[in-house]
Amino acid sequence: MDTALPAPARKSRRKLVLSLIALAGVCAGVGGIAGYLALQSNSVQYAVGDCVKFDASSDISEQDCDDATNSQYRIVARGSVAVVPEAPCMKYQNATRTAVDPTDTKTVLCLAPTQYNSTDPGALHPHDCVEAKNEGETITRTSCLTFSNNTHRVVGTELRPRVPVTDQACRTHPTARGAYAQASLGGRAIVVCVVPVDPKEIGNVQVGDCTDATLARLVECKTPDAKLRALAVRTVYQRPARPECLGVPGATAVSVRSGNKTDLVFVSCWGPVPENRPIYAHAGDCLAFPASAPTALATRVDCSDPAADRNVLARVDSTNRDDCPGAATSGITWDDIPAGPLTICLSRR
Structure with missing residues (x-):
């Protein structure tokens, strides 16, 4: 006896249509969001991360950040224009300048120098070399192969409240032998701590x-x-x-x-230079005075040397020979020298 198999259940066309509509809606939504974000990204000029250049009139224009000639500053933040234009940018330590957004006069751009900026000290790093002129009024990055009295190697930079710097400039860079300071954003100071490039300087x-x-x-x-x-x-x-x-x-x-x-x-x-000069003598040393020669040409010699004719009794921080011990018969004095007044008290051997 033949038995008919049951017919397969029919899928609901209504559910299928609804599913397709929902899937299309999701795709449209994702595409719409992506399209909106792309539109926003492409439409915002002077965005954070963009680079700019100042012209002779201090107006800015957008530049390719890889352009070594024209990429001067990078936008590190955007803020609302305040009574003090620089105020919104003071919390960014690497910001050294500001500019009003040319497309939105209610927005201030906080700018930090790019690696290609050779005249803003905020762009300097240790081991860079600079040429400083007019007590640091201008500081320009230059080749480290250039030797001159104005060429220095940077050992570090510091941010201080103001110029002049009176709170121990370069105290965090103890190897520095000189310091320059330039006024930066909001009047704060960028201190450049340096040593000479020329090893013979x-x-x-x-x-x-x-x-x-x-x-x-x-x-x-x-x-x-x-x-x-x-x-x-x-x-x-x-x-x-x-x-x-x-x-x-x-x-x-x-x-x-x-x-x-x-x-x-x-x-x-x-x-x-010679270490046998009398000015280096101490109690217990001996001196030799050449015949018919100035006292200054006396030399320290070993006390066993037959030429030794004076004993050093004391060093006295005074030019008054009366301050020497009683046994002293003579002395050599130095008055106006950086070490201060000095008398080497002597007696004959």
Whole structure:
């Protein structure tokens, strides 16, 4: 007996139509959102991340951020124009300038210098080299192969409240030998901490180095040009009073370097190159005085040397020989020197 198989159940055409409509709606929604976002992205000019250039009239124009010639600043934030135009951007430490959005005068753009900006100190990084002119009025990034008195290597930068900087410029960069400061956004200061590029420049001196009589450049200590030897170098935050090298025995010369926009002062104290000069003598040493020669040409010698004809009794921080011990028969005095007044008290052997 033949048995008919039951007919398959028919799918509801109504449900199928509704499903297709719902799927089409979802696709349309996603496409609409994507289209809206793309439209917004393409339509916003001067957006965060875009780059701009200032022209001679201080007007800005958008530039390709990879354009090494024209990409000067990158937009790091957008804010509403305030009574003080720079106020919305002060919370961004890397912002150094502002500009009003040319397409929306109610919006201020916060700008940070790009890597291609060679004149804004906010773009500088350690190991960059700069040429500074007019006490740092202009600071321009340059080649590190350029040697001149105005060329420096950057050891770091700092952000300070104002110019002049009076709160220990470059204190976070103790290797700095000089500091320049420029006014930036809102009057705050960008401090550029530097050392000279030229290794022979006097600002690169270390204890034991030598210079000529002009204190202009470092020279080899064994050459005839070597007249002075560095006894001490230090960074301070105010120009030292005279005597500038008090407490540095033997200092007969001093170099003091500072600027007019920061409080960093680099001081180097110098004395004669030969270590046998009398100014380095201490109690217990012996001196030899050449016949018919100035006292200044006396030399320190071993006390067993037959030429030794004076005993050093004391060093006295005074030019008054009456301050010497009673056994003293003579003395050598230095008055107006950076180490302060000094008398080497002597007796005959």
